[in-house]
Amino acid sequence: MPAFVPATPQQTSWAVWLAAIVCAVLAIAVIIAGIVVFAIYIIYQPKMPYIKVAYAHLSKLDYGQPGLLEIEMVLNLVAENDNKKAHASFSDLSFLLQFHRIDVAALRADPFDVAKNSSLELDYHFPSSPIPLDQAAMETMDVALKRGVVSFDLSGHARTRWRVGIFLSVKFRTYLSCELRFFWPNGSTVNLDCISKSP
Numbered sequence: 001m002p003a004f005v006p007a008t009p010q011q012t013s014w015a016v017w018l019a020a021i022v023c024a025v026l027a028i029a030v031i032i033a034g035i036v037v038f039a040i041y042i043i044y045q046p047k048m049p050y051i052k053v054a055y056a057h058l059s060k061l062d063y064g065q066p067g068l069l070e071i072e073m074v075l076n077l078v079a080e081n082d083n084k085k086a087h088a089s090f091s092d093l094s095f096l097l098q099f100h101r102i103d104v105a106a107l108r109a110d111p112f113d114v115a116k117n118s119s120l121e122l123d124y125h126f127p128s129s130p131i132p133l134d135q136a137a138m139e140t141m142d143v144a145l146k147r148g149v150v151s152f153d154l155s156g157h158a159r160t161r162w163r164v165g166i167f168l169s170v171k172f173r174t175y176l177s178c179e180l181r182f183f184w185p186n187g188s189t190v191n192l193d194c195i196s197k198s199p
């Protein structure tokens with residue numbers, strides 16, 4: 001029994017024609033998709049949605065012996081969609097608040113949408129549980145309280161994408177990494193400037 005049956009000339013040309021047609025259709029589809037994406041991009045000029053800290057307040061800071069820190073903070077984040085014609089959605093939002101690299105609180109949110117040219121507020125008001133500080137953090141806290149300015153680090157990321165009609169963009173990551181500084185004892189922020197960036 002032969003292992004290989006040569007195709008007749010007619011069969012070969014059929015197969016070649018079929019392959020050529022499929023390739024041509026695929027190529028045209030790819031070109032059309034490219035033109036559509038490019039046109040949407042030019043017409044709508046989507047801007048990357050982002051998250052910013054609109055307001056923060058340190059409402060309580062108990063720092064007693066033996067190096068236990070307890071705080072209460074109000075954090076007002078805003079998810080901004082500056083697109084005039086595209087909706088935005090956010091997911092996997094997760095931020096971590098730290099003092100001197102020691103975790104203080106974790107902030108999360110369920111996925112949500114932001115309408116075009118709009119924003120959505122995420123309000124957090126949380127007391128921390130008592131956090132034991134290590135030697136270096138205790139020294140930093142002593143200095144901070146003497147200076148009257150206490151710093152925390154807020155970092156993390158969210159995934160975001162925009163939607164125009166039925167067209168969804170891929171998901172982008174937007175990263176937040178900033179220092180939140182508070183006057184103590186009044187707890188108001190010092191030069192609050194905290195906006196997420198997409199690389």
Ligand SMILES: *[C@@H]1O[C@H](CO)[C@@H](O)[C@H](O)[C@H]1NC(C)=O
Pocket residue numbers: 084117
């Ligand atoms: C976008 O929002 C701003 C302020 O919220 C408003 O002044 C402006 O008219 C809005 N633009 C559109 C196209 O909706």
Ligand SMILES: *[C@@H]1O[C@H](CO)[C@@H](O)[C@H](O)[C@H]1NC(C)=O
Pocket residue numbers: 183186187188
């Ligand atoms: C908080 O205290 C700082 C420094 O003492 C001061 O500059 C700031 O205006 C105060 N903020 C409020 C809201 O009172």
